[in-house]
Amino acid sequence: MQNVIAIAKSAKGPFLDEVMLDYEDRHRRRIVLRSRGGHQFLLDLEEVPDLREGDGIILGSGRIVLVRALPEELMEIHAQDAAHLARIAWHIGNRHLAAEVGANYLRIRADHVIAAMIEGLGGHVACAESAVQSGGRRLWRRQGDEPSRPWASP
Numbered sequence: 535m536q537n538v539i540a541i542a543k544s545a546k547g548p549f550l551d552e553v554m555l556d557y558e559d560r561h562r563r564r565i566v567l568r569s570r571g572g573h574q575f576l577l578d579l580e581e582v583p584d585l586r587e588g589d590g591i592i593l594g595s596g597r598i599v600l601v602r603a604l605p606e607e608l609m610e611i612h613a614q615d616a617a618h619l620a621r622i623a624w625h626i627g628n629r630h631l632a633a634e635v636g637a638n639y640l641r642i643r644a645d646h647v648i649a650a651m652i653e654g655l656g657g658h659v660a661c662a663e664s665a666v667q668s669g670g671r672r673l674w675r676r677q678g679d680e681p682s683r684p685w686a687s688p
Contacts, residue, residue: 535566535574535575535576536573536574536575536576536593536594536595537575537576537578537593537594538575538576538577538578538579538591538592538593538594539592539593539594540592541579541583541585541589541590541591541592542589542590542591542592542598543586543589544588544589545588545589545590545598545600545601546590547598547600548598549590549597549598549599549600550569550571550573550593550597550598550599551569551570551571551573551599551600552569552570552599552600552601552602553567553568553569553570553591553599553600553601553602554570554602554603554604555567555585555601555602555603555604556603556604556606556666557603557606557632557643557665557666560583560584560585560586560601560603561582561583561584561585562577562582562583563577563578563579563580563581563582563583564576564577564578564579565577567591567599569599573599575591575593575599577591585601586601586603587601587602587603587665588600588601589601603665603666604665605663605664605665606643606644606663606664606665606666607643607644607661607662607663608641608642608643608644608661608662608663608664608666609641609642609643609644609645609648609649609652609659609660609661609662610639610640610641610659610660610661610662611626611639611640611641611642611652611657611658611659612638612639612657612658612660613656613657613658614656616638618656618657619638619639619640619657621655622640622652622655622657623635623640625651625652625655626640626642626648626652629648631643631645631648632666634666641662641664641666643666644661
């Protein structure tokens, strides 16, 4: 089994293979992965990565495995206005849930208990299927923002 030596953001091919990962597996420090073509390798990093669609996992051989974000059941949340959406976002953040923040929506992983809470707050919940695009350890971000960890030491 090969070990992973690095992560390449927005990797360029050629690629050995691709690996389909859900949100949780794209944010794990240590895990044995198997690519679609059957290649098995060990991801064992010092820190939890923020793997995204299109990133590359560089193996000890120097070859690259392309990361694909696996679609998951999500809830898309809408509100009456930006202030109302911000209040709902606060409640989601208070529960430490990863969220994708858009201009007029929030997307989180499907959870019937959280859906009831959002509807109780006056929000609208619709089911969707997509890859979760939230940042790794930073829960709240807009699409296109670069990861930021102000608490991390340089």
